[in-house]
Amino acid sequence: MSSAEHSDFEIRDYLRTDLFPHFMCPGCGHGIALRALLWALHELDISMDKLALVSGIGCSGRTAAYVDTNTMHVTHGRPLAFATGLKLARPDLEVVVITGDGDCLAIGGNHLIHACRRNLDLTCVMLNNEVYGMTGGQVSPTTSNDRFTTTTPLGNHEPVFDACELAAAAGASLVGREITLQTPSLKDLFRAALSHRGFSFVEVISDCTEIFGRKNDLGNSTEMILKQKSAIRPESYGNVVDQPFRPGNWSTGILARNERPEYGANYREHIVAKLAVAVKGRR
Amino acid sequence: MSASAQTQMRNLQGNHACALAAVAAGCRFYAGYPITPSSEIAERMAGELPQVGGVFIQMEDEIASIGAVLGASIGGVKAMTATSGPGFSLKQENLGYAMGAEIPCVVIDVMRGGPSTGMPTRPSQGDVMQARWGSHGDTVVIALVPDSVAEIYSQTIRAFNLSEQLRVPVVVLIDEIIGHLVETVAVPAPESLTLIDRKWADSPVDTFKPYAINGDDVPPMPRPGAGYRTHTTGLTHGEDGFPTQDPVLVAPMMDRILGKLERHRDLVDCFEAIDCEDAEILVVAYGITARAARRAVRRAREQGLRAGLFRPVTLWPFPEQALRSAAASAKTVLVPEMNAGQLCWEVERVCAGTPIARLNRVDGEVITPQQIEQQIMDLAAHE
Ligand SMILES: Cc1ncc(C[n+]2csc(CCOP(=O)(O)OP(=O)(O)O)c2C)c(N)n1
Ligand code: SF4
Ligand SMILES: [Mg+2]
Numbered sequence: 001m002s003s004a005e006h007s008d009f010e011i012r013d014y015l016r017t018d019l020f021p022h023f024m025c026p027g028c029g030h031g032i033a034l035r036a037l038l039w040a041l042h043e044l045d046i047s048m049d050k051l052a053l054v055s056g057i058g059c060s061g062r063t064a065a066y067v068d069t070n071t072m073h074v075t076h077g078r079p080l081a082f083a084t085g086l087k088l089a090r091p092d093l094e095v096v097v098i099t100g101d102g103d104c105l106a107i108g109g110n111h112l113i114h115a116c117r118r119n120l121d122l123t124c125v126m127l128n129n130e131v132y133g134m135t136g137g138q139v140s141p142t143t144s145n146d147r148f149t150t151t152t153p154l155g156n157h158e159p160v161f162d163a164c165e166l167a168a169a170a171g172a173s174l175v176g177r178e179i180t181l182q183t184p185s186l187k188d189l190f191r192a193a194l195s196h197r198g199f200s201f202v203e204v205i206s207d208c209t210e211i212f213g214r215k216n217d218l219g220n221s222t223e224m225i226l227k228q229k230s231a232i233r234p235e236s237y238g239n240v241v242d243q244p245f246r247p248g249n250w251s252t253g254i255l256a257r258n259e260r261p262e263y264g265a266n267y268r269e270h271i272v273a274k275l276a277v278a279v280k281g282r283r
Numbered sequence: 284m285s286a287s288a289q290t291q292m293r294n295l296q297g298n299h300a301c302a303l304a305a306v307a308a309g310c311r312f313y314a315g316y317p318i319t320p321s322s323e324i325a326e327r328m329a330g331e332l333p334q335v336g337g338v339f340i341q342m343e344d345e346i347a348s349i350g351a352v353l354g355a356s357i358g359g360v361k362a363m364t365a366t367s368g369p370g371f372s373l374k375q376e377n378l379g380y381a382m383g384a385e386i387p388c389v390v391i392d393v394m395r396g397g398p399s400t401g402m403p404t405r406p407s408q409g410d411v412m413q414a415r416w417g418s419h420g421d422t423v424v425i426a427l428v429p430d431s432v433a434e435i436y437s438q439t440i441r442a443f444n445l446s447e448q449l450r451v452p453v454v455v456l457i458d459e460i461i462g463h464l465v466e467t468v469a470v471p472a473p474e475s476l477t478l479i480d481r482k483w484a485d486s487p488v489d490t491f492k493p494y495a496i497n498g499d500d501v502p503p504m505p506r507p508g509a510g511y512r513t514h515t516t517g518l519t520h521g522e523d524g525f526p527t528q529d530p531v532l533v534a535p536m537m538d539r540i541l542g543k544l545e546r547h548r549d550l551v552d553c554f555e556a557i558d559c560e561d562a563e564i565l566v567v568a569y570g571i572t573a574r575a576a577r578r579a580v581r582r583a584r585e586q587g588l589r590a591g592l593f594r595p596v597t598l599w600p601f602p603e604q605a606l607r608s609a610a611a612s613a614k615t616v617l618v619p620e621m622n623a624g625q626l627c628w629e630v631e632r633v634c635a636g637t638p639i640a641r642l643n644r645v646d647g648e649v650i651t652p653q654q655i656e657q658q659i660m661d662l663a664a665h666e
Contacts, residue, residue, distance in 0.1 A: 019525065048512060049508060049509075049510050049512065050508055052507055054354070065514055065516070065525065065526070068512055069512050070507040070508070070511075070512055070513065071512075071513075071514045071515070072354075072357060072514075072515045072516075073514065073515065073516040073517065073518065073526075074350070074353075074380065074517065075350070075376055075377055075380050075517060078346060078347070078350040078377065080347075081342065081346065081347035081348075081350025081351050081354070082350045082351065082353055082354035082357070083354060084314075084340070084342070084347070084350075084351045084354060085312065085314060085340075085350065085351030085352055085353065085354030085355035085356075085358070085362065086354035086355060086357060086358045086507075087354075088312065088338045088340060088351070088355065089311075089312050089338065089354070089355035089356075089358035089359070089360040089362070090358035090359065090360075090507065090508070092508065093358070093507060093508060110343050110344060110347070111343065111347055111350075113343075114342070114343040114347070267338065271333040274333075275333065275334065
């Protein structure tokens, strides 16, 4: 089904509505991202019994608990480590990680690069709101230059991580980025990531309206999201070609895709082959 | 009886015995990061697990290793990691997660000298307090201290059983010397082993409460994929598994989790008491130090002194009652340990009123039988 087609997706079918009211601030982009993820899971007809959502600590990580599936809310920065064990032990489960820019790139950075390198069949969704939302708005590895946060009272002077370049360089076999305004495109990106066999990394440009937006006078959430739209170079418009002209902007869409042996299958095949040789040798 | 159904006498290195016992206990997932003096466990697991359909993975660090172990265990597979002091420190936060969310796992710590990088190839018993108190907050953990290669084998199997049965992390503290010692082990036939698997939830899905408090201390685990769709979190949770900070819900949950081991002392306690009945000088020792103490106590007895040995095999929770009765006639309790004095504080608490003598070494050398014997003599002379 393409994104243009009508979908019978009803988000409430997938949520633990008895937990409502939820704790996200009004206008927070994380909810839109979750909606797009559930929409993709719906279109792919992935059973909620067979899905495992593993999330880290942060507002991003808290979103997973609202989904009516197997949810594991683990320690700060470590969801990829937990997910690696879970997927290796239970290849029958569809394992999706939800993480934040701090969770994934700061405290969890080492786990990210090694998850990319291994290429285990996981989908990692990083909700990038440029800030530590949960802890009250401190600087993160993706905070843009000159932005104010509670720990950069004079504006951020630190170099900024490009998470997608990092993931691609480390070997993730599918890498993509999208903004929340383009929800159908985001949903399609999630579909591609979920269908991909190997490690896929999706960065969602989210917005922390309440804390980051307020602190930087970025307006309400609609205004923040619209600003994101003018700050991207969509893949379909040739984001690579466009780069010299719009250097500060985010390229969006699928940014890297390659077929590499999937870690779990490779482990099992490699072992079966080696054990067969060993048994033969013993005869 | 077929050959495979018989006990096999095998010469095994302690670390290898640990790995083989784990596999025999049903461990099918190992994640670890190399560190002396524990690495042989990982190396052996890397060879053994694929042969039994298990998975071995060398992770990027110890935090990831215990994370992967917990992920595998949540998935329903018995899982283990092994490390030494520096790695044990790194694992503490996720160990706390296993305590709070009640995820079974086995962590082997082959101890070396510390603090910090310390003495990588020298023995030490410096992690006994960290095993109990290493993670933040109020914690619940079992720690076992074997004193021989054979006991590494039996206690590693027991570690898995206890962990599954009580849904609690179990730490096995191995002395570097025993980890690297080769001894003869009577390896039991696999069929003869008593192996315990966690209770799986099988009640109706819609009314299932993953952390129900209903008299049975250890709730059954929901297997992902079986339709329960539950939430697992390190946040304090209610019976439904969802986060809460409501004191009315938190208090009974914490009471249940923290009191779990106390209420299962029958399963958890394990110790050895030698010549304690009339002992005036009681030696309390564990691991490799207990082997030296055993000899020292025997020699003291030969010389007419009333000496006895109390050896905890389950170190945490500490076998308080057992020690109290073993120390009933003691005029002095001597605690030799290869650290600057750690378990002596616990012994002092349990044997309040009885003078405690210490014998410590932090130079990377073992405490010898002669040293302990000498101190028993000195203590006897001063009585
Ligand atoms: C070990 C540890 N260190 C620090 C924290 C505090 N902490 C909680 S969430 C968070 C940052 C989350 O930021 P991010 O991942 O960007 O998520 P967001 O809230 O922005 O969605 C921090 C530092 C913690 N929970 N655990
Ligand atoms: S603090 Fe920011 S990131 Fe967290 S819920 Fe509110 S708007 Fe969203
Ligand atoms: Mg953030």
